[in-house]
Amino acid sequence: MREMGAKKYIIEVNGNEYEVLIKDREDIEDPKPSSETLKSENSLDKDKPSNISEAQTETETPTPKRTEEMPENLKQEGLKEIEAPMAGNITSINCEPGDFVKKGDVIFILEAMKMGTEISSPMSGEIKQILISEGDSCERGTALALIQEEA
Numbered sequence: 102m103r104e105m106g107a108k109k110y111i112i113e114v115n116g117n118e119y120e121v122l123i124k125d126r127e128d129i130e131d132p133k134p135s136s137e138t139l140k141s142e143n144s145l146d147k148d149k150p151s152n153i154s155e156a157q158t159e160t161e162t163p164t165p166k167r168t169e170e171m172p173e174n175l176k177q178e179g180l181k182e183i184e185a186p187m188a189g190n191i192t193s194i195n196c197e198p199g200d201f202v203k204k205g206d207v208i209f210i211l212e213a214m215k216m217g218t219e220i221s222s223p224m225s226g227e228i229k230q231i232l233i234s235e236g237d238s239c240e241r242g243t244a245l246a247l248i249q250e251e252a
């Protein structure tokens with residue numbers, strides 16, 4: 102019962118074999134999906150209630166946004182910002198205010214696209230303030246901490 106231009110394949114999924122007939126696009130009379138296809142268990146139907154509650158979709162952590170430059174008094178104190186090199190989520194904070202770090206010490210882990218990126222201290226000095234919390238989202242350039250360079 103092979104149709105013209107169609108190819109028959111046997112697919113194995115989890116040890117079960119399935120016979121599949123793949124038709125060429127020209128052989129399909131009505132390219133729209135049938136109502137049986139739309140009723141499949143995995144498809145989403147706009148008229149049906151979703152399994153995800155509205156509360157679950159609205160629990161995202163707000164992204165800290167940089168709204169202004171560092172205040173002048175902090176610049177005068179010699180504080181420098183440690184910024185996020187890319188957008189992502191902070192998964193680990195490895196220092197606290199008052200800690201002395203050396204240039205190259207890993208002070209944050211930022212996850213972007215399922216990959217952890219180490220954010221190292223750009224200089225030796227004292228961490229004066231952490232501006233973000235573990236689990237927060239950030240954009241590229243978001244100030245993560247303030248550091249005072251070692252004299």
